[in-house]
Amino acid sequence: MALQLSRAVSDGIRRTLSRTGAVLFFALLVLQFGIQTSINSALLGYLPAEAAAEFSSDAGLTLPVSGGVGLALFAAFTVLSSAYFVVVSRTLAQPLAEMSTFPAGVTDRLGRATFTALVGGLIVTVAVTVGFAFLIVPGLFLAASFLFFVFAVAVEDRGVVGSLKRSWELSRGSRLKLGLLVALSAAFGGVLGVLAPLLILAGAPVAADVLTVVLSAAFFLPYYGIIASAYRQLRDGGPGTGGRPSQSVDPSRTPEL
Template identity: 30%
Template sequence: MAFSIIDVMSDGFSRTTERNGLGFIAVFAVLALLNALVTAIGFDPATGTVPASGAIALVAGLVSLVIGIVTIAAVIVALRTFASAETEAIPREFRRRRIGVATLNVFVGTIVYVLLVAIGSVFLLIPGLFVLVSLYYWSVFVAVDDQHFFEGFRSSWSLTSGRRLRLFGLGVAVLFVGIVVNGAAGIPAIFLGGVASLVLTQLVAAVVTVYTLATTARAYDQLRSLEPPVDADARPGSAGMPA
């Protein structure tokens, strides 16, 4: 059985429009709006570009960091949910199981991942894209299988082996969908202006974010189903399910 891009994108759309998918859209939209508000407070309202007083800017920066960490935690919960069979509720286990450790791993792992892709890109575009695709699913292993980010890199490298071209095609397709959706929302946002424009753009961005997470998790599940059977003792828990 071959990896199916259409099935993954279709499953991703279905999961995005389910009850818990819509809930995640609301969560990411609120977090993005809060971050935009905090960022605005951190700058001089007279110019919008000059940083405000040191104390205000520091507090705004710290609050923005906290929002970023909460967003990472939300991403982890979303990946766990989309990699499972849950479509209505978000199990407490997904929200609480090693969430602090997983959040720290994703935070540090993201920095390392970006650096690795950047280093690969220094040696022309192709090596950078190869690293990006090969290691892309590391965060799902961290979220779903409770792996350390370095273990996630190794697991993603093994999982994507032999299917990297198709996975690159999936990435291009999802990116294209995101560009089209954001572009379509940008037209009415221009005419709305002000707060309405900000709310619309952040809401649409949240939809694209959740769809991307859903397709990532569904691709992970499909890739795992294509792996050769392993000894039941080798894995403490199933993908997306509590260990």
């Protein structure tokens, strides 16, 4: 069945306007603040002392740690973020009527799913970046084709190769509409790319980081809700506004890492 994008948008937003949505939002805020702060701290920590003193006022959110510690914090928050998006995918992909609570198996095989999401996410990022480096259209095509990768990992318990194939299969016939979602995300990034430098130029780097984190969390949680709704539509062959989910794929029959 072809993707009904307008239904996915309205249904996806409703999925985040719940108690679990609020919990996921605040967790995303913590992770985003952690990532931004650790990046700033690592960059500042690796600068020579003279340069660090000169640029410290423009560094934004930082911690008084060495560059190595900042880099280690960034790695830790990256792993936590991968685990978070596994949980987000499992939560937002459940029936709409059950969105007031987290699904019973939300942490099942979380370690393996996190590792798979990390490895596959790196592959997708490289592929999409290369696609955009050549032309915009190949980048949009690949980004749309792999939009459901994390859902295949988290919800269907597939491995890296199986999840890439599953996302490619689900997106077939709906890549143009999914590409609009990718373009929306890129447009949002462009807006942040203008606002944050303006605040930095105005001498408010901390405000720039806070604005970036808060707006990113406010945008991307509903955005993933929309993707979850689109995933349910294409997986179940129906509108996906609730109801009974389809049977999960047997992980023993899918390619693993």
